[in-house]
Amino acid sequence: MNQIIPEDYVTLTHKLDSFHLESINLILNEKSSYDVIIDIGCGDGSVTKMLSTQVPHKQLVAIDVDQGLLKYANTYNNSPTIEYVQQDMTVGWPELCPRLREMDGRVDLVFTSFMLHYCSRDKRQVMAIFRQLLKSDGLFYGNILINQDLNRKLLGKGKERDPKQQWYPSLDKQTDNWLKSLTDNGFMIEKSKLIELNVGMNRKQIIDFMPVVVDCYRCYFPDSQQFDAEVGDHLWDTVFDAFFSPPDAEPNPSAWTKFLADNTITELHYYFHCLRFNCLSSLWAYFRFLIGCMYDNVIEIFHYAIVQNSRYKQKSAQVPSPIINGFGESLKTRPSEFVFPLISSTEIKVGASSDLFRTLAKAVLIMLMVAPESMTARVGTTLTRTAISVSENRPSRSLRRMMNSFVTLIFRFATVYVCQTVIHACEHFPNGCAGCF
Structure with missing residues (x-):
């Protein structure tokens, strides 16, 4: 040179x-x-x-x-x-x-x-x-x-x-x-x-x-x-x-x-x-990415997490696009690139498996949207009972029902959010975490 x-x-x-x-x-x-x-x-x-x-x-x-x-x-x-x-x-x-x-x-x-x-x-x-x-x-x-x-x-x-x-x-x-x-x-x-x-x-x-x-x-x-x-x-x-x-x-x-x-x-x-x-660098970028997504889309995700399942039973083949395709149109204008979530280790060849993660996340979302109300309610009830079992005070029946509803809501919200994050990150970073860890 x-x-x-x-x-x-x-x-x-x-x-x-x-x-x-x-x-x-x-x-x-x-x-x-x-x-x-x-x-x-x-x-x-x-x-x-x-x-x-x-x-x-x-x-x-x-x-x-x-x-x-x-x-x-x-x-x-x-x-x-x-x-x-x-x-x-x-x-x-x-x-x-x-x-x-x-x-x-x-x-x-x-x-x-x-x-x-x-x-x-x-x-x-x-x-x-x-x-x-x-x-x-x-x-x-x-x-x-x-x-x-x-x-x-x-x-x-x-x-x-x-x-x-x-x-x-x-x-x-x-x-x-x-x-x-x-x-x-x-x-x-x-x-x-x-x-x-x-x-x-x-x-x-x-x-x-x-x-x-x-x-x-x-x-x-x-x-x-x-x-x-x-x-x-x-x-x-x-x-x-x-x-x-x-x-x-x-x-x-x-x-x-x-x-x-x-x-x-x-x-x-x-x-x-x-x-x-x-x-x-990717780890810090991932947390910034999550914070940004929560700020921009929490209302939309919250809505789809609590809507009545009957809507999706009638249209099970048409799961709403914000659920499947990412966080909605607003993210298409975000200037940042997005990174693959931290769901792998250095031993996993993530570049070859990002499609698998995306497919699994979509499957979980579809199951959640078309599942009977009682199915997710059972999860909420189980989590509530587990929490009550370690507590010294036994709440009243009405309070337990409120806790069941709240825990079920949080469960649905968290599941939708995690799956959306996986789908969106896979689509925007198809090469996975290769070289990042």
């Missing part, structure tokens, strides 16, 4: 200070303090230092693969709570350094900014590592560079869409792939937004930075030979045209060549997109 010298890296990072301060404010909106923070891809340490001064914490571990940048960070951006560690994050969990592996399940916040695009080939593996590092109530916050769609420039030259289009994915395709890698690894996305940014760069910075930008596209090619052939053809011109020309400018097939030849061009703007997101 091509690298940029620390001094130029520092200059570019400082141009995004306001953007990173906004990110830190979003983190503080979620929680006022974090005991253990990991900054993935810390670079020169500028953003790490901002985290250390703005976010209350006890320990901050900053990770980067570049030894030169880490040396600079240790010199200019150090503090008593910051620990800089060299680590390549594209390796698997067993290959991580002992310092990171000993933080398994102890991290309150994983933060990363403009690093993950280097891990495009290893999305799922990297996300699984972050998931393993986080506590059950941990937060994952990220800013991911989204590469420009080079097909837009190629098509502008009058070219038809050819096999190269799969090498240059669109902005939407890249965004969807990143968000899917999060949900597939058990994260619940609370917020995500694609942001358009630009920063000014002088001529020397552009020349030093271009190899890094071009190398970001290597991951989209089937092999290095294909990438090298494309670099020799037109890739530098197309990449330069996509990033350093205004988005609405006409394509320039020789943009990079003309820039090198024209020494009067001393500064240009670098145009790029960033996917900003924050998400919760």
Whole structure:
């Protein structure tokens, strides 16, 4: 991977200070303090230092693969709570350094900014590592560079869409792939937004930075030979045209060549997109999910739990859609992703069994809705008698009847709620809990 010298890296990072301060404010909106923070891809340490001064914490571990940048960070951006560690994050969990592996399940916040695009080939593996590092109530916050769609420039030259289009994915395709890698690894996305940014760069910075930008596209090619052939053809011109020309400018097939030849061009703007997101690890996300569902739908569920069974005896084949299909139309507009409920262990291959859980939950609901009133009443009576048997005071007959009715109601309510949660979570997280536990 091509690298940029620390001094130029520092200059570019400082141009995004306001953007990173906004990110830190979003983190503080979620929680006022974090005991253990990991900054993935810390670079020169500028953003790490901002985290250390703005976010209350006890320990901050900053990770980067570049030894030169880490040396600079240790010199200019150090503090008593910051620990800089060299680590390549594209390796698997067993290959991580002992310092990171000993933080398994102890991290309150994983933060990363403009690093993950280097891990495009290893999305799922990297996300699984972050998931393993986080506590059950941990937060994952990220800013991911989204590469420009080079097909837009190629098509502008009058070219038809050819096999190269799969090498240059669109902005939407890249965004969807990143968000899917999060949900597939058990994260619940609370917020995500694609942001358009630009920063000014002088001529020397552009020349030093271009190899890094071009190398970001290597991951989209089937092999290095294909990438090298494309670099020799037109890739530098197309990449330069996509990033350093205004988005609405006409394509320039020789943009990079003309820039090198024209020494009067001393500064240009670098145009790029960033996917900003924050998400919760699955256990905490599950409880947030339950609370949200209770708030939004408790009245509706309560209604279906207490209605007369005769309605369902007449329409046993038409069980109300809010019962079978989830929590009703309101949830379709909720921005969050939903996670699979905690009904499995690490030994169960939940991805293959989510259909089974959903089918069983639907069957229980149908049985509950068409069952005779006496059947659920017996359950309520049994539970009431059990409670009375351990009590010293025997209530009156009228009080026992009231208790029977109340316990029966609670039983129906709880059954419907649990089954709906299972059905809805299975439908929104069909891959189950794979990688979450």
